Amino acid sequence: MFKVLVSDPISDLGIQQLVDAEDVLVDKKPGLSEDELVAIIGEYDALLVRSQTRVTPRIMEAGANLKVIGRAGVGVDNIDLPAATQRGIIVINAPDGNTITTCEHTFAMIMAVARHIPQAYAKTINGQWDRKSFLGVELRNKVLGVLGMGRIGSEVAKRAKAFGMEIMGYDPFLTEERAEKMGVKLSSVEDIVRHADFMTVHTPLTPETRHMIGKAQFEIMKPGMRIVNCARGGIIDELALVEAVDQNIVAGAAFDVFEVEPPAEDHPFLKHPKIIVTPHLGASTVEAQENVAIDVSEQVLHILRNEPFSNAVNMPPVPTEVLNKLQPYFSLGEKLGSFAAQLAEGAVEEIVVNYSGDLAEVDTQSLTRYVVKGVLSHHLGSEQVNVVNSMHLAKTRDVNIIVQKSHTSKGFTNRISVSLRGKNEERLVAGTLLNGYGARIVQIDKFPVDVAPEGNLILVSHSDKPGIIGRVGTLLGGNDVNIATMQVGRKVVGGAAVMVLSVDKAVPREVLQEIAKLPDLNNAKEIVLY
Numbered sequence: 001m002f003k004v005l006v007s008d009p010i011s012d013l014g015i016q017q018l019v020d021a022e023d024v025l026v027d028k029k030p031g032l033s034e035d036e037l038v039a040i041i042g043e044y045d046a047l048l049v050r051s052q053t054r055v056t057p058r059i060m061e062a063g064a065n066l067k068v069i070g071r072a073g074v075g076v077d078n079i080d081l082p083a084a085t086q087r088g089i090i091v092i093n094a095p096d097g098n099t100i101t102t103c104e105h106t107f108a109m110i111m112a113v114a115r116h117i118p119q120a121y122a123k124t125i126n127g128q129w130d131r132k133s134f135l136g137v138e139l140r141n142k143v144l145g146v147l148g149m150g151r152i153g154s155e156v157a158k159r160a161k162a163f164g165m166e167i168m169g170y171d172p173f174l175t176e177e178r179a180e181k182m183g184v185k186l187s188s189v190e191d192i193v194r195h196a197d198f199m200t201v202h203t204p205l206t207p208e209t210r211h212m213i214g215k216a217q218f219e220i221m222k223p224g225m226r227i228v229n230c231a232r233g234g235i236i237d238e239l240a241l242v243e244a245v246d247q248n249i250v251a252g253a254a255f256d257v258f259e260v261e262p263p264a265e266d267h268p269f270l271k272h273p274k275i276i277v278t279p280h281l282g283a284s285t286v287e288a289q290e291n292v293a294i295d296v297s298e299q300v301l302h303i304l305r306n307e308p309f310s311n312a313v314n315m316p317p318v319p320t321e322v323l324n325k326l327q328p329y330f331s332l333g334e335k336l337g338s339f340a341a342q343l344a345e346g347a348v349e350e351i352v353v354n355y356s357g358d359l360a361e362v363d364t365q366s367l368t369r370y371v372v373k374g375v376l377s378h379h380l381g382s383e384q385v386n387v388v389n390s391m392h393l394a395k396t397r398d399v400n401i402i403v404q405k406s407h408t409s410k411g412f413t414n415r416i417s418v419s420l421r422g423k424n425e426e427r428l429v430a431g432t433l434l435n436g437y438g439a440r441i442v443q444i445d446k447f448p449v450d451v452a453p454e455g456n457l458i459l460v461s462h463s464d465k466p467g468i469i470g471r472v473g474t475l476l477g478g479n480d481v482n483i484a485t486m487q488v489g490r491k492v493v494g495g496a497a498v499m500v501l502s503v504d505k506a507v508p509r510e511v512l513q514e515i516a517k518l519p520d521l522n523n524a525k526e527i528v529l530y
């Protein structure tokens, strides 16, 4: 008999199939503290949570029988994924069940902020018949900027069209063809900030999306913008937003999520007359809660019964014989994917992975999953993408994956190259495992290099002229950035070249911008590899 613990309020109807299963016993105990969970988790095979329970390494350590943690929802930021992976506990989520509900909440927020509904309601029930203070705006003919055109963002765009809005969309995986099909104008973040009347964010919170709308964006923002965040707190810089509202750059904002939840009593949003809030209600409908509970219960049953399952967000076990051959390459493959994703500027349409030398003889399917994981994680967030779902996620985003094998490996015993093709560019990174030296990056675009793929790297494209290395070094030194190693790659003397510097800490954006402005330099980019 399998024992399942449900530790958050999860729809009864949604978990009915678990309750009805003859080989499963379900205990519902919402609201337990970490200590209480640690005390009882040892007897359970599965744990079902929503977003309240924080599933910590302590809980997993105590969960000696725990095989699966099911999250009835999308974001798994309340579950310690590395700890689960380390313990071989499968974590699954329900990515589709609350899409429409969250999209509809976003629309409720857009309408509420356009027409001041919460503020007007508060005054009216206080006995004030105030018809002057709440002049709103129509949605018709307004421009809506959607940052993050995944499941929820795409549904928001669809509905906005019905309101007669024009839609500008940005997503690293949004190609011109897909945008055109959806009737969305493919735009950059800057275009949206400068031209939209309303803006809504639907990305995960990743190092890249954290504060993607901050002081710099508010400075160039179209005055009168209205902003909605029903995704994750922290995508929009909260303090910079308050400043922008007070300076009349932003006419109103609606937030369902906060950088810290619940927000502190003195959080500046809470008493601000132009900012409306809800307590993370995006997914809170009867239908969504049923859907996510049904989806997650179904997969938990499959996992407990050792049947094929879907929606795993962490690492599955890899068969030993495959593991032995390929394990040394997994980390290199993922880093090459991540490096290439950080190099590419536009939407990625195709990932071409070429295995050569020793690797041409091996079944590299599981390795390709790591490469694709590396590419996608950069944009989708490492907590959402894993080797189980990376190929599927690529497919749902129309990213084509081509695997090639060749026996010639440019002098290396093994070589992996990853090319990312988009509409107007192709970027390539290649690497190898050198016996006794570990992983190395051996080619960036057309340039041969020899770089360890780890930590903070700066990639500088420049002309091969005297003095450049010195100028870059002086600038970094002046900004207290220590250079650990440096490599220059060029094809011909005096031609185009790349310089790869590994540095001891993250480089501030302003410093990269200063480097890019140096004479004979074309571009400077930070690449971070963990």
Ligand SMILES: NC(=O)C1=CN([C@@H]2O[C@H](COP(=O)(O)OP(=O)(O)OC[C@H]3O[C@@H](n4cnc5c(N)ncnc54)[C@H](O)[C@@H]3O)[C@@H](O)[C@H]2O)C=CC1
Pocket (backbone or CB within 6 Å): 074, 075, 095, 098, 099, 102, 147, 148, 149, 150, 151, 152, 153, 170, 171, 172, 173, 202, 203, 204, 205, 208, 209, 212, 230, 231, 232, 256, 257, 280, 281, 282, 283, 284, 378, 379, 380, 381
């Ligand atoms: N308020 C709530 O209760 C709920 C919040 N959410 C949150 O909403 C967000 C979106 O969820 P889904 O649409 O289901 O996820 P999704 O994974 O389908 O879409 C996210 C999209 O963001 C894009 N993205 C990543 N980095 C980006 C960047 N720098 N700029 C622009 N786009 C970027 C990705 O390419 C992807 O297409 C997630 O953070 C999720 O946790 C989801 C459900 C309920």
Ligand SMILES: O=C(O)CCC(=O)C(=O)O
Pocket (backbone or CB within 6 Å): 050, 051, 072, 073, 074, 075, 076, 098, 280, 281, 282, 283, 284
């Ligand atoms: O369970 C909830 O209400 C939170 C939903 C959410 O934020 C998600 O699914 O990412």
